[in-house]
Amino acid sequence: MYVGKLGGAEAYSGDGGAGGKPHGNGGDPGFAAARAGNHGHPPETPPKAETGQPGAAGGPCPTTPPDVPPTQITGKLVTSGGMGVPMHDIHLVPVSTPNSAQSGIAPAQFQVVSTNAEGVFVFDPVAAGDYRVTPQRAERGEYWEPSGRSVTKVDGTGIAVADFVRRAGGQFTVTVPVRDQNGDPMAGVQVRLRDNYAIEFLADTGADGNAVFADIWSGHCEVRPMDNPPAGFRWDPGFRGIDLQDGNLTTDPFGLVPE
Numbered sequence: 001m002y003v004g005k006l007g008g009a010e011a012y013s014g015d016g017g018a019g020g021k022p023h024g025n026g027g028d029p030g031f032a033a034a035r036a037g038n039h040g041h042p043p044e045t046p047p048k049a050e051t052g053q054p055g056a057a058g059g060p061c062p063t064t065p066p067d068v069p070p071t072q073i074t075g076k077l078v079t080s081g082g083m084g085v086p087m088h089d090i091h092l093v094p095v096s097t098p099n100s101a102q103s104g105i106a107p108a109q110f111q112v113v114s115t116n117a118e119g120v121f122v123f124d125p126v127a128a129g130d131y132r133v134t135p136q137r138a139e140r141g142e143y144w145e146p147s148g149r150s151v152t153k154v155d156g157t158g159i160a161v162a163d164f165v166r167r168a169g170g171q172f173t174v175t176v177p178v179r180d181q182n183g184d185p186m187a188g189v190q191v192r193l194r195d196n197y198a199i200e201f202l203a204d205t206g207a208d209g210n211a212v213f214a215d216i217w218s219g220h221c222e223v224r225p226m227d228n229p230p231a232g233f234r235w236d237p238g239f240r241g242i243d244l245q246d247g248n249l250t251t252d253p254f255g256l257v258p259e
Contacts, residue, residue, distance in 0.1 A: 068158030071125035073151060075161040077115050077135055077144075084119025085166055089136040092123045095150070096130040128155045135164050137196050143169040143218040147243050169218025169246055176203075176211045176223050177253035181233060185209020190226040191254075195219065196244075202226070209253075218244050225254050234259050 068074055073092065077085040094108040108127045115121045134148035145165045153159060174193060178186045191211035193201045196219025203211040224239035233256040242251055 068160050070156045070158050072158045073123045073126050075121055077119045077164045080165055080167050086115055086117045086119055088115050090121045091134045093132040094129055095132055126153050128153050133161055137219055138166055140217050141169055142166055143245055147220040171215045171217055172244060173248040174213045174216050175250040178205050178209050178225060179253045179255045181256040192224055192226050194222045216244060223251060229256055232259055
Protein backbone atom coordinates (compact mmCIF):
# COMPACT_ATOMS: atom_id res chain seq x y z
CA MET A 1 0.00 0.00 0.00
CA TYR A 2 1.41 3.42 -0.98
CA VAL A 3 1.80 5.66 2.08
CA GLY A 4 3.39 8.74 0.56
CA LYS A 5 6.91 10.11 0.29
CA LEU A 6 9.48 10.46 3.03
CA GLY A 7 12.81 12.18 2.52
CA GLY A 8 12.46 12.12 -1.28
CA ALA A 9 11.93 8.35 -1.51
CA GLU A 10 8.56 6.72 -2.15
CA ALA A 11 7.23 4.83 0.87
CA TYR A 12 5.13 1.68 0.82
CA SER A 13 3.81 -0.54 3.57
CA GLY A 14 4.13 -4.29 3.32
CA ASP A 15 6.06 -7.30 4.55
CA GLY A 16 8.87 -8.67 2.42
CA GLY A 17 7.92 -9.15 -1.19
CA ALA A 18 4.32 -9.93 -0.33
CA GLY A 19 3.10 -6.35 0.15
CA GLY A 20 3.78 -2.87 -1.15
CA LYS A 21 4.34 -1.89 -4.75
CA PRO A 22 4.60 -4.74 -7.27
CA HIS A 23 8.22 -5.09 -8.34
CA GLY A 24 8.00 -7.38 -11.37
CA ASN A 25 10.39 -9.99 -9.99
CA GLY A 26 7.87 -12.09 -8.12
CA GLY A 27 8.17 -11.45 -4.41
CA ASP A 28 11.23 -11.59 -2.22
CA PRO A 29 11.64 -14.83 -0.28
CA GLY A 30 15.21 -14.06 0.71
CA PHE A 31 14.14 -10.74 2.19
CA ALA A 32 11.33 -12.31 4.22
CA ALA A 33 13.43 -15.23 5.42
CA ALA A 34 16.24 -13.02 6.60
CA ARG A 35 13.96 -10.84 8.67
CA ALA A 36 13.21 -13.64 11.11
CA GLY A 37 9.87 -12.16 12.09
CA ASN A 38 10.49 -8.43 11.39
CA HIS A 39 13.10 -8.07 14.08
CA GLY A 40 16.86 -8.41 14.17
CA HIS A 41 18.04 -10.31 11.10
CA PRO A 42 21.17 -11.81 9.65
CA PRO A 43 22.97 -9.93 6.85
CA GLU A 44 23.79 -11.50 3.45
CA THR A 45 26.71 -13.38 5.01
CA PRO A 46 25.76 -14.32 8.60
CA PRO A 47 28.28 -13.15 11.21
CA LYS A 48 30.37 -15.64 13.11
CA ALA A 49 28.59 -17.16 16.06
CA GLU A 50 29.51 -16.16 19.58
CA THR A 51 31.14 -19.13 21.23
CA GLY A 52 33.62 -17.41 23.50
CA GLN A 53 36.47 -16.93 21.05
CA PRO A 54 37.95 -13.41 20.58
CA GLY A 55 36.57 -11.47 17.65
CA ALA A 56 33.12 -13.05 17.62
CA ALA A 57 30.46 -10.90 15.97
CA GLY A 58 27.97 -8.73 17.81
CA GLY A 59 30.13 -7.30 20.61
CA PRO A 60 31.86 -8.82 23.61
CA CYS A 61 32.15 -12.59 23.75
CA PRO A 62 29.54 -14.37 25.84
CA THR A 63 30.45 -16.01 29.10
CA THR A 64 29.23 -19.24 30.63
CA PRO A 65 28.94 -18.63 34.38
CA PRO A 66 28.69 -21.73 36.57
CA ASP A 67 25.08 -20.89 37.47
CA VAL A 68 23.78 -21.05 33.87
CA PRO A 69 22.06 -24.43 33.51
CA PRO A 70 23.30 -26.52 30.57
CA THR A 71 19.96 -26.30 28.74
CA GLN A 72 19.68 -22.49 28.73
CA ILE A 73 20.58 -19.43 26.68
CA THR A 74 20.22 -16.30 28.82
CA GLY A 75 21.08 -12.62 28.74
CA LYS A 76 19.86 -9.14 29.55
CA LEU A 77 18.33 -6.07 27.92
CA VAL A 78 19.54 -2.81 29.44
CA THR A 79 19.26 0.93 28.89
CA SER A 80 22.32 3.01 28.04
CA GLY A 81 22.47 3.78 31.77
CA GLY A 82 22.67 0.09 32.67
CA MET A 83 19.11 -0.35 33.99
CA GLY A 84 17.25 -3.53 33.03
CA VAL A 85 14.44 -3.26 30.45
CA PRO A 86 11.46 -5.28 31.75
CA MET A 87 8.63 -6.93 29.84
CA HIS A 88 10.28 -6.72 26.42
CA ASP A 89 10.03 -9.62 23.98
CA ILE A 90 13.14 -11.31 22.62
CA HIS A 91 13.35 -14.01 19.93
CA LEU A 92 15.48 -17.12 19.51
CA VAL A 93 15.70 -18.07 15.84
CA PRO A 94 17.24 -21.42 14.78
CA VAL A 95 19.80 -21.09 11.99
CA SER A 96 21.42 -24.52 11.91
CA THR A 97 20.32 -27.23 14.32
CA PRO A 98 21.86 -30.72 14.36
CA ASN A 99 20.14 -33.47 16.29
CA SER A 100 20.71 -32.95 19.98
CA ALA A 101 22.28 -35.79 21.94
CA GLN A 102 21.03 -34.24 25.17
CA SER A 103 18.09 -36.25 26.45
CA GLY A 104 14.74 -34.62 27.04
CA ILE A 105 15.23 -31.69 24.63
CA ALA A 106 12.95 -31.37 21.62
CA PRO A 107 14.37 -30.32 18.24
CA ALA A 108 15.23 -26.64 17.98
CA GLN A 109 12.28 -24.30 17.59
CA PHE A 110 11.62 -20.59 17.21
CA GLN A 111 11.00 -19.24 20.73
CA VAL A 112 9.75 -15.94 22.15
CA VAL A 113 10.13 -14.93 25.80
CA SER A 114 9.76 -11.68 27.74
CA THR A 115 12.36 -10.18 30.05
CA ASN A 116 11.67 -10.16 33.80
CA ALA A 117 11.61 -7.09 36.05
CA GLU A 118 15.43 -6.87 35.90
CA GLY A 119 15.56 -7.15 32.10
CA VAL A 120 16.81 -10.77 32.13
CA PHE A 121 15.61 -13.29 29.54
CA VAL A 122 15.94 -17.08 29.61
CA PHE A 123 15.38 -19.58 26.79
CA ASP A 124 14.99 -23.06 28.23
CA PRO A 125 15.34 -25.76 27.07
CA VAL A 126 17.49 -25.13 24.00
CA ALA A 127 18.81 -27.91 21.78
CA ALA A 128 22.30 -27.84 20.30
CA GLY A 129 22.67 -25.69 17.19
CA ASP A 130 23.30 -22.22 15.79
CA TYR A 131 20.86 -19.48 16.70
CA ARG A 132 20.14 -15.80 16.24
CA VAL A 133 19.01 -13.91 19.40
CA THR A 134 17.08 -10.74 18.53
CA PRO A 135 15.19 -8.27 20.73
CA GLN A 136 11.80 -7.01 19.63
CA ARG A 137 12.37 -3.76 17.76
CA ALA A 138 12.66 -0.62 19.87
CA GLU A 139 10.33 2.37 19.69
CA ARG A 140 10.98 5.03 17.05
CA GLY A 141 13.90 7.18 18.12
CA GLU A 142 15.65 4.24 19.81
CA TYR A 143 17.59 1.19 18.68
CA TRP A 144 19.21 -1.94 20.10
CA GLU A 145 22.97 -2.30 20.05
CA PRO A 146 23.46 -4.80 18.52
CA SER A 147 20.23 -5.63 16.71
CA GLY A 148 20.97 -9.34 17.16
CA ARG A 149 23.61 -11.85 18.23
CA SER A 150 24.63 -15.16 16.69
CA VAL A 151 25.31 -17.94 19.21
CA THR A 152 26.27 -21.60 19.04
CA LYS A 153 24.73 -23.91 21.63
CA VAL A 154 26.44 -27.22 22.34
CA ASP A 155 25.09 -30.07 24.41
CA GLY A 156 25.80 -29.79 28.12
CA THR A 157 26.77 -26.10 28.09
CA GLY A 158 24.65 -23.05 28.91
CA ILE A 159 25.28 -19.66 27.34
CA ALA A 160 25.03 -16.15 28.78
CA VAL A 161 25.22 -13.66 25.90
CA ALA A 162 26.53 -10.13 26.31
CA ASP A 163 23.98 -7.40 27.06
CA PHE A 164 21.76 -5.79 24.43
CA VAL A 165 21.81 -2.01 25.04
CA ARG A 166 18.88 0.29 24.17
CA ARG A 167 20.21 3.61 22.89
CA ALA A 168 18.75 6.88 21.65
CA GLY A 169 18.66 7.22 17.87
CA GLY A 170 16.87 9.47 15.39
CA GLN A 171 16.30 9.93 11.67
CA PHE A 172 19.28 9.76 9.34
CA THR A 173 20.31 9.37 5.71
CA VAL A 174 21.26 6.01 4.20
CA THR A 175 23.32 6.02 0.99
CA VAL A 176 23.49 2.83 -1.09
CA PRO A 177 26.16 2.67 -3.83
CA VAL A 178 25.63 0.44 -6.89
CA ARG A 179 28.55 -0.46 -9.16
CA ASP A 180 28.93 -2.41 -12.39
CA GLN A 181 31.29 -5.31 -13.08
CA ASN A 182 34.16 -2.84 -13.57
CA GLY A 183 33.48 -0.98 -10.32
CA ASP A 184 31.99 2.04 -12.11
CA PRO A 185 28.81 3.81 -10.87
CA MET A 186 25.51 2.57 -12.29
CA ALA A 187 22.83 5.24 -12.77
CA GLY A 188 19.08 4.58 -12.84
CA VAL A 189 19.03 1.41 -10.74
CA GLN A 190 16.04 1.19 -8.41
CA VAL A 191 16.97 0.28 -4.82
CA ARG A 192 14.60 -0.68 -2.01
CA LEU A 193 15.12 0.02 1.68
CA ARG A 194 12.94 -1.72 4.24
CA ASP A 195 13.19 -0.05 7.62
CA ASN A 196 12.91 -1.37 11.16
CA TYR A 197 9.14 -0.79 11.11
CA ALA A 198 8.36 -2.73 7.89
CA ILE A 199 7.99 0.43 5.79
CA GLU A 200 9.51 0.20 2.32
CA PHE A 201 11.18 3.04 0.40
CA LEU A 202 12.26 3.13 -3.24
CA ALA A 203 14.95 5.36 -4.74
CA ASP A 204 16.92 5.36 -8.00
CA THR A 205 20.67 5.72 -8.22
CA GLY A 206 21.95 9.00 -9.63
CA ALA A 207 24.84 9.69 -11.96
CA ASP A 208 27.18 8.94 -9.05
CA GLY A 209 25.69 5.45 -8.71
CA ASN A 210 24.22 6.19 -5.27
CA ALA A 211 20.63 5.73 -4.08
CA VAL A 212 19.90 8.11 -1.19
CA PHE A 213 17.22 7.58 1.48
CA ALA A 214 16.62 10.48 3.88
CA ASP A 215 14.81 10.60 7.24
CA ILE A 216 15.15 6.88 8.01
CA TRP A 217 14.63 5.92 11.66
CA SER A 218 17.40 4.15 13.58
CA GLY A 219 17.19 0.37 13.71
CA HIS A 220 17.79 -2.67 11.55
CA CYS A 221 17.15 -2.08 7.84
CA GLU A 222 17.50 -4.13 4.68
CA VAL A 223 18.50 -2.83 1.25
CA ARG A 224 18.61 -4.46 -2.16
CA PRO A 225 18.63 -3.56 -5.88
CA MET A 226 15.22 -4.13 -7.42
CA ASP A 227 16.13 -4.03 -11.13
CA ASN A 228 17.12 -7.25 -12.84
CA PRO A 229 20.88 -7.37 -13.49
CA PRO A 230 22.20 -7.54 -17.06
CA ALA A 231 22.20 -10.95 -18.71
CA GLY A 232 24.99 -13.16 -17.46
CA PHE A 233 25.42 -11.26 -14.19
CA ARG A 234 23.96 -11.24 -10.68
CA TRP A 235 23.94 -8.71 -7.87
CA ASP A 236 26.57 -9.24 -5.21
CA PRO A 237 25.24 -9.41 -2.58
CA GLY A 238 21.58 -10.02 -3.35
CA PHE A 239 20.55 -7.94 -0.35
CA ARG A 240 22.23 -6.43 2.68
CA GLY A 241 21.21 -6.09 6.32
CA ILE A 242 22.39 -2.91 8.06
CA ASP A 243 22.10 -1.41 11.54
CA LEU A 244 21.34 2.32 11.37
CA GLN A 245 22.31 3.76 14.74
CA ASP A 246 23.05 7.40 15.61
CA GLY A 247 24.28 8.94 12.36
CA ASN A 248 24.18 8.88 8.56
CA LEU A 249 25.34 5.65 6.95
CA THR A 250 26.83 4.69 3.59
CA THR A 251 26.59 0.96 2.95
CA ASP A 252 29.13 -1.20 1.18
CA PRO A 253 28.37 -1.15 -2.56
CA PHE A 254 26.29 -3.62 -4.50
CA GLY A 255 28.17 -4.92 -7.52
CA LEU A 256 27.78 -7.12 -10.57
CA VAL A 257 29.54 -10.48 -10.80
CA PRO A 258 29.31 -13.13 -13.53
CA GLU A 259 26.79 -15.91 -12.92
